[in-house]
Amino acid sequence: MQADPSTDKFFQSKVLGHPAGLFVLFFTEMWERFSFYGMRVLMVLFLTWAVIGSNPGWEWPSEHAGALFGTYAGLLYLTPILGGFVADKILGYRGAVVLGAMIMMLGHFCMALETEATFLIGLALLVIGTGLFKPSITSIISHMYKDLPKKKDGAYTIFYMGVNAGAFFGMMLCGYLGEKVGWKFGFGLAGIFMLFGAFQFWLARPLFGTIGAAPDKKSDKTAAENFKAGQVLDDDAIINENQKPKAEVEEKRNPFTLVDKILTGIASVVGFIFLINDPASKIYNIKLLPATIKMGSNELDGPWTILLLLGLVPFLILVISRIVRYTPVVRSRMIAFVIFAFITVFFWMSFEQGATSLVIFAKDYTNRFLYGNDALIFNIVNLLLTLGPLIIVTWVLFRLFAETWREIKASNIVLGLSFVGVWIIGIWMIQRDLNTEAIEFKYQTYERPVLDEEGLPVMDKKTGKAQTEFVPVTEATLLTAETVTRQDTATFSSLEDVKKGTLVNLHKEGDAFVHLNEIQEADVRQQIDLYKAESAIFSGTVIGPKSGMVEVTASWFSILNSFFIISLASFFSKWWESKYNPSPAMKYGLGLIIMAAGFGVLAFGSYGLEEGSEVKLSMMWLVFAYLLHTMGELLCFTGWSFYGE
Amino acid sequence: MVSKLVPGRMIAFMFGMWYLAIAIGNKSAASLGGMIDSVVKDYSLSVFFLIFTIVPVVAGIIIIILNPMMKKLMKGVE
Structure with missing residues (x-):
């Protein structure tokens, strides 16, 4: 092996057969993904969560939440091109990683403030930060392994596991804190770990030598070569250049012409405006593009027409004209590509339901309340799920410490502290769930007709009579002499025993009855005043503890994807x-069909379920669906590009 | 895989396209996902999930049918 002096130093210390620096990157990426996925799992939940309650969200329509999240997610994949x-x-690269991480950290903290302006600024910062961070960290790996192409696949596999471990812990811990304690804690935790990751990386710089340092004149030249057209940076380009067989080196060059550049420019600007216009017009009624366009006698949807005519058409011309200019061998490969x-596109269109509709499905249509033995089984499974990956990653951490303690003590300490944090929150979470009990209480209900959206009574299809339901008599309910009332019993979850006969104030939130403590009650009353809503607070009398109980968070299901990836x-x-x-096409086809089967399972399971239905689906449907989704993802993308998402 | 399919100089352009495909996928996923409530209201939850069953199945079948052609196009790619 002829080592380049810049990478020579790097390979002196080894962990698991790879340079210690790879594991610094592993943990940096892990905390970045922790933040990203932690935020991602909370965002749509928070935006759509009821605005009045012990942990109020913004109660946006799901369309609005989807539009905003989609634009954020879409831009995440476009800014790396500039970044x-x-x-x-x-x-x-190293500077970009640190700066990107700092910008993202600020973004997470902005979101934690829970005001609309800071929320949007936060998202913008996340997009910018990701743009700097994402391409840079992969470039550092490419640089590290430029003399050792054979080890590169292994390095990416390790790195990819860091991605998944981060996603796993992020969704688990941010999701739990956000839903159970308060949204801002979940968003804030994402920011804190981003900070840990950035610090740990920055303090480890002695380990990297000149790899990923700010460009000097010499490296600037190679960079300029690769960046003639201001295209996506990926060091694979540089690597390929070095390894290319001779025949390909002689491949005729196909530079970007002025026309190419103009086409790229038009398509990018139109695409960008479309992305911003979509949530802006839906949520805030700010129209960057006309809502409709008249074409003769037809009225067309404005934004879509503009996107197709001014965005897609130039883009297709660009792609086709470039492909035509290549020699036949390259051309056919390009067509395959x-x-x-x-x-x-169709894979992600379905798979990424995980960020929007599947979270809403978990929240509204899945039975997440487990009692007695079911609760115990869940707790044991969750304990193993948490501790298993945590122990493995901690072991990797100690291997890294053993190798690099002398050189980068401070980095090790920061990393160690972040792990102490994860252990503490993880154990706190498990013991909290283990100590949760279902407390039974009785309360008064009254009969009222079931009304549909227009306020008309709903008729029973079989009997033809108006349907009725029994609902709690709240402090705002006015009972007349004819109203039929009765006593019902239900349970609320509690971390402590509540004495028999205690009078408690309760609030129905989603499917759960929440026992409001004094602070929560004051908050809920404030919200009721603010939104001029009718109070839904009612009182109940405690009967006593019934059984162990777990309220599985809606975000919990999302961790299954990372867990199944790690295991499979x-x-x-x-x-x-x-x-x-x-063959690649076969893998792709099978992957798509297996992923689709996951949605088929959900379609089958939810057959006959109605809006606002009291009947909820078993958790197992969603677990099975995520298993199939993950298998589809692995079929399509393992061994292709390490960056699975 | 991307780097195996296309020559070095084209790779930046191709990576851009690959990311663009993911971006479009993500954007349309979220827009369609946001329609869950209105689809449930007008049709049903089953119908909503069937969209994401049928579309990828069709895409999957198309790519499997194209398999022989894809193999030819990708000749020489490991």
Whole structure:
């Protein structure tokens, strides 16, 4: 091995057969993904959560939440194109990682403030920060392994596990804190771990030598070569350049012409305006693009028409004209690539329901309340789910410490502290769930007709009579002499025993009865005043503890994706190494169909379920759906690009 | 895989396209996902999930049918 002096130092200390620096990157990426996924799982929940309650959200319509999240998610994949350029030319990769992480940290804290303005600023900061961070960290790995291409796949696999471990812990802990304690704690926790990650990385810089440092004149030159057209930065480009067989080096060049650049520019600007216009017009009625366009006698949807005519058309011309300019071999490969990219759109279109509709499905249509033995089983499963990955990652952490303690003590200490934090929150979470009890109480209910959206009584299909329901007699309910009342019993979850006969104030939130403490009650009353709503607070008398209970958070289900990836990834890579390795198109097709089957399971399970239905689906439907989604994801993307999402 | 399919100089452009595909996928996912409540109201939850069952199945079948052609197009790619 002929080592480059810049990477020479890097390879001196080894952990698990890889340079220690890889694990610094592993943990940096882990905390970045922790923050990203922690925020992602909370965002739509928070936006759609009821505005009056012990942990109030904003009660946005799901369309609005979806529009805002979609624009955020879409921009996340577009800013790295610019960010990579800035990182390469000005900041250097390491500088871009630190700066990007700091901007993202600020973004998370802005969101934790829970005002609309800071929430939107927070999202914008996250988009900018990701743009700097994401391309840079992968470029550092590429640089590290430029003399060791054979080890690169292994390095990416390790890195990918960091991604998934981060996603796993982020969704688990931010989700739990956000839903059970308060949204701002969940959003804030994401910011804190971003800070840990950035610090740990910055303090580890002695380990990296000149890798990823700010560009000097010499490296600037190679960068300029790769960035002629201001395109996406990815060091694979540089790597490829070095390893290319001779025939390909002689491949004729296909530079970006002025027309190409103009087409790229138009398509990007139109696409960007469309992305911003969508949530702005839906949520705030701020229209950047006309809502409708007249074409002869037809009225067309404005934004879509503009996107298709001024965005898609120039883009297609660009792609097709560039492909035509290549030699036949390259051209046919490029066509294959474009087909894969096209199909990929449909994969993510379904798979990414995980961020929006599946979270709403978990919140509104899944039975998340477990009692007695079911609660105990869940607690044991959750304990193993939490401790298993935590122990493994902590073990990796100690291996890193053993190797690098002398050189980067401060970085190790910061990283160690962040882990102490995760352990504490994880154990607190488990013991909190173990100590949760269902307290039974009795309360007065009255009969009233079931009304539909227009306020008309709903008729029973079988009997033809008006349907009625029994609802709690709240402090705002006016009972007349004819009203039928009765006593009902129900349970609320509690961390402590409540004495028999205690009079408690309760509030129905979603499917749960919440026992309001004094502070919560004051808050709820304030919200009722603010929104001029009718009070739904009612009182009940405690009968006593009934059984153990767990209220599974709606965000809990999202961790299953990361968990299944961690557990199944090696099986799929072994499959690909065997002689039964299917062709890429076959993998893709199977992956899409298996993922679709996951949605088929949900469609089957929810058959006959109505809006606001009291009947909820068992958790197992969603668990099984996530298993199939993950298998589909692994089929489509393992061994292709390490960046699964 | 992306780097195996296309020549070095094209890779930046292709990565841009790959990310663009993911961005479009994400945006449409969230927009459609946000429609869960209105689809449930007008049709049903089953219908909503069937969208995400049928669309990828069709895409999957198309790519499997194209498999022989894709193999030809990708000749020489490991």
